[in-house]
Amino acid sequence: MIEVMKMNRTVSLLKAKHEIREAKNAEEALVLLETKENLPDIILLDLNMPKINGIEFLSILKNNPDLRHIPTIILTTSDNRKDILECYRIGISGYILKPLKYEEYVSKIEIALSYWSINELKSA
Template sequence: MNILLIEDDQIEVLKFKRTIDSLEADHEIAISENGEEALRYLEELSGLPDIILLDLNMPKMSGLEFLSILKQDSRFKYLPTIILTTSINRNDLLSCYEIGIAGYILKPLKYNEYMERIRCLLTYWTNNELIKP
């Protein structure tokens, strides 16, 4: 799968890459540090990522702002976008689903739990008919 990870915390990026490496899966990962960078990346890309993993708390443009712009664009609105965040704010959760996300995953503190959640997430989306060629 082609994955776009939108995350400003470099430790979280390293944790995600380490998890992907441990799964020994053949996933391509593109990283954007904020929503503005991610929108530029999508505009310049010849194809589309299979899924987007999006943090909510980022500089320049929040995850919610990015999501609102993404889902208003006919080219991108059906891209499965999964929130990967530490926010337990119920309003964030509801706002994201209203805009049109495919999932909302809390980042656990323990690495083993994080790794298991990412493994389950990627297993599901690897088998999902929406992204199969």
């Protein structure tokens, strides 16, 4: 919950034109994505989630032809090299370590959102 509040505050501060839709866990996220209506333009994913972890969720996402095109960025505290390599193997668009300082967090989110906002995304 704290992470969602921090993300909302950051997006508001940056005046980013992104609507944030929160899922409390991977199962809830999959339900949101199943409708295939109003799909997100980017997914920020934590590896440490209850029930289905981030890597399992990522595998499900990238194996779905209707969802695999959505850029997915890992936003986590894990700097485990094995996790990083596995995420890139599955097909992430980026891997961001959450910094301790809020100012660095804002900077990293700003760069990620700016980069993906200029890309032209086409559905599969």
